[in-house]
Amino acid sequence: MVLAYCYPYGGRAMATATGNRPVYAVGALCWNIPCQDKTLFRVNGDRVIARVGCEYQPYPGSFLAMLALSEISPDYEIKDGNESRTLAHLIATEKHNCTRGQNLGLVLAGLASYVSPDEQWANAFGETWSLERLVAEEVARRADQSNADVTNQLLGLAAAVRTYRAADRPLAGSLADAVEQLETYQQFALSIQNSNGTWHPLFFVSKGADTDADAVLYASAHILRMLAYSLPQDQLNDPRIQRGVAAVAAIIAQKGVNTPLSQMSCRQLEGITVGLHALRIYDERVYGTDYSTLE
Numbered sequence: 001m002v003l004a005y006c007y008p009y010g011g012r013a014m015a016t017a018t019g020n021r022p023v024y025a026v027g028a029l030c031w032n033i034p035c036q037d038k039t040l041f042r043v044n045g046d047r048v049i050a051r052v053g054c055e056y057q058p059y060p061g062s063f064l065a066m067l068a069l070s071e072i073s074p075d076y077e078i079k080d081g082n083e084s085r086t087l088a089h090l091i092a093t094e095k096h097n098c099t100r101g102q103n104l105g106l107v108l109a110g111l112a113s114y115v116s117p118d119e120q121w122a123n124a125f126g127e128t129w130s131l132e133r134l135v136a137e138e139v140a141r142r143a144d145q146s147n148a149d150v151t152n153q154l155l156g157l158a159a160a161v162r163t164y165r166a167a168d169r170p171l172a173g174s175l176a177d178a179v180e181q182l183e184t185y186q187q188f189a190l191s192i193q194n195s196n197g198t199w200h201p202l203f204f205v206s207k208g209a210d211t212d213a214d215a216v217l218y219a220s221a222h223i224l225r226m227l228a229y230s231l232p233q234d235q236l237n238d239p240r241i242q243r244g245v246a247a248v249a250a251i252i253a254q255k256g257v258n259t260p261l262s263q264m265s266c267r268q269l270e271g272i273t274v275g276l277h278a279l280r281i282y283d284e285r286v287y288g289t290d291y292s293t294l295e
Contacts, residue, residue, distance in 0.1 A: 026072065029063070030087075031079045043080040047096070048089040055266070059103055059152065064094050064110030068159070069277070074114060091115075098123045100137060103149065108134045108156030112163045135160045136174035139181060146205040151222040154185055158230035182230050189223050190240050197240075197247030199223045214268050217251045221275035224248050228281040236286050245282050248275045
């Protein structure tokens with residue numbers, strides 16, 4: 001949904017989805033306020049189902065990952081007409097829908113913030129799942145190297161590794177494989193970075209400059225966010241990361257601040273907002289800025 005791309009990473013960003021009355025973007029989505037006559041959720045009993053497809057969320061778990069990375073509490077309300085549920089119900093639905101062989105990168109990125117390493121659950125087929133199994137599935141899945149699928153996968157693996165480290169749990173088995181995969185991609189991403197700090201629109205498939213500024217921003221934002229989120233903190237002062245931060249910030253700054261959102265494509269909006277999220281993560285981790293205190 002367009003609104004999801006306007007302010008996807010910060011509950012304090014404002015959007016006008018109800019006439020002239022401003023509302024929080026996360027609140028507008030969770031309360032199913034229509035955006036271009038579309039709503040994100042439907043409620044079926046205790047299940048909160050987030051629609052997937054064109055103009056909704058592009059991958060299963062996209063919205064849950066956004067909420068997790070925005071540190072939204074599981075008791076946050078979700079509405080569908082007169083039906084009221086919470087984020088916890090969406091979390092339960094995403095756990096229920098885990099299926100072998102599916103793209104679960106963003107599902108993992110979301111659930112890693114809400115599930116402990118010791119927790120197990122049954123999916124729709126009665127199979128036993130856990131955070132470790134989700135990691136194993138994603139480590140084994142061949143992500144598309146030419147688009148955001150690969151960085152979404154790495155974001156999920158990084159989120160799981162963070163959860164295990166925070167719980168002081170050993171990084172063995174599939175978690176050790178995840179660490180190795182992250183380190184391999186981190187170094188590869190830095191090796192194919194352009195001298196001006198950007199990356200090619202084809203992500204990890206190609207290297208070099210491109211004249212499509214929107215495509216460059218889209219790829220550079222996703223790759224920079226993955227690096228800013230997953231690299232050890234002492235590596236964030238690497239000059240290559242600093243060049244990436246400067247490049248993404250410069251491209252976003254060149255965008256007209258008064259350009260109507262209706263004139264931007266979802267891809268353009270995603271490039272801008274993911275870029276802003278990457279800059280925020282970098283700022284938080286390097287300078288310690290606490291965005292929760294900012295209006």
